[in-house]
Amino acid sequence: xxxxxxxxxxxxxxxxxxxxxxxxxxxxxxxxxxxxxxxxxxxxxxxxxxxxxxxxxxxxxxxxxxxxxxxxxxxxxxxxxxxxxxxxxxxxxxxxxxxxxxxxxxxxxxxxxxxxxxxxxxxxxxxxxxxxxxxxxxxxxxxxxxxxxxxxxxxxxx
Amino acid sequence: xxxxxxxxxxxxxxxxxxxxxxxxxxxxxxxxxxxxxxxxxxxxxxxxxxxxxxxxxxxxxxxxxxxxxxxxxxxxxxxxxxxxxxxxxxxxxxxxxxxxxxxxxxxxxxxxxxxxxxxxxxxxxxxxxxxxxxxxxxxxxxxxxxxxxxxxxxxxxx
Numbered sequence: 574x575x576x577x578x579x580x581x582x583x584x585x586x587x588x589x590x591x592x593x594x595x596x597x598x599x600x601x602x603x604x605x606x607x608x609x610x611x612x613x614x615x616x617x618x619x620x621x622x623x624x625x626x627x628x629x630x631x632x633x634x635x636x637x638x639x640x641x642x643x644x645x646x647x648x649x650x651x652x653x654x655x656x657x658x659x660x661x662x663x664x665x666x667x668x669x670x671x672x673x674x675x676x677x678x679x680x681x682x683x684x685x686x687x688x689x690x691x692x693x694x695x696x697x698x699x700x701x702x703x704x705x706x707x708x709x710x711x712x713x714x715x716x717x718x719x720x721x722x723x724x725x726x727x728x729x730x731x
Numbered sequence: 732x733x734x735x736x737x738x739x740x741x742x743x744x745x746x747x748x749x750x751x752x753x754x755x756x757x758x759x760x761x762x763x764x765x766x767x768x769x770x771x772x773x774x775x776x777x778x779x780x781x782x783x784x785x786x787x788x789x790x791x792x793x794x795x796x797x798x799x800x801x802x803x804x805x806x807x808x809x810x811x812x813x814x815x816x817x818x819x820x821x822x823x824x825x826x827x828x829x830x831x832x833x834x835x836x837x838x839x840x841x842x843x844x845x846x847x848x849x850x851x852x853x854x855x856x857x858x859x860x861x862x863x864x865x866x867x868x869x870x871x872x873x874x875x876x877x878x879x880x881x882x883x884x885x886x887x888x889x
Contacts, residue, residue: 604762609811611769626811653767653784
């Protein structure tokens with residue numbers, strides 16, 4: 574199906590105050606090509622395989638397919654993933670009628686915090702919390718698949 | 732899990748006489764890198780996603796993970812696959828205590844017929860039918876993932 578998501582940098586840690594859930598995520602990629610990324614994710618005690626297609630012109634809409642898989646199978650699949658993995662904590666934060674997923678990255682991506690909000694249409698209005706910074710929807714270097722290859726600590730311009 | 736399979740060319744069409752099943756297979760790849768191939772397969776009216784790792788030294792043992800998925804989801808995933816798809820008919824042929832899977836390729840791989848037999852150990856003995864030709868286990872150009880990129884019709888040496 575097509576997922577519509579807008580993505581933003583996060584400028585303060587105030588999102589933690591109102592977080593409803595907090596979950597560790599570790600993920601790697603069987604393909605990091607933005608035309609067809611294949612992600613293996615361990616989220617808490619669950620495993621997932623996710624395929625995403627290329628973003629559209631605005632970078633907001635993107636084909637996405639996901640299936641839950643056994644945790645032990647996810648662990649096996651991560652072993653043959655491309656070098657570079659993503660380690661982060663995801664906070665779910667309800668703001669108005671929407672839930673923001675805020676990812677605080679660790680390891681080589683420490684310092685990066687990204688918030689995503691899923692919408693039902695590209696022009697849907699949503700309330701912006703005060704900790705929301707610059708929009709980075711569709712900017713490939715912020716894709717987790719790219720962060721696994723060129724992590725935040727190696728960026729020249731931040 | 733680790734799959735142990737030996738692969739052979741097929742030198743005559745006699746395998747068709749004793750075939751137990753005959754199924755059309757169409758498949759494409761989300762990654763053709765032999766270190767981590769990701770295959771989307773439609774087999775009859777079923778869909779599958781399959782991940783394979785690199786073969787071992789003999790090319791006979793290889794990590795393989797497969798999950799059945801909805802047919803319509805498989806069709807959507809095939810749309811974002813790498814260019815080049817595989818179209819073949821698979822015959823299952825019982826020979827002694829083993830079942831050979833014989834793939835007759837079409838399209839750009841027409842003329843190629845490959846038989847595979849799954850074993851429980853690398854040195855397991857099995858009966859070789861008279862239509863079995865040269866062994867090609869572990870030869871990358873015979874991987875379906877590679878045939879999708881460099882099909883049989885483009886081979887200089889056959």
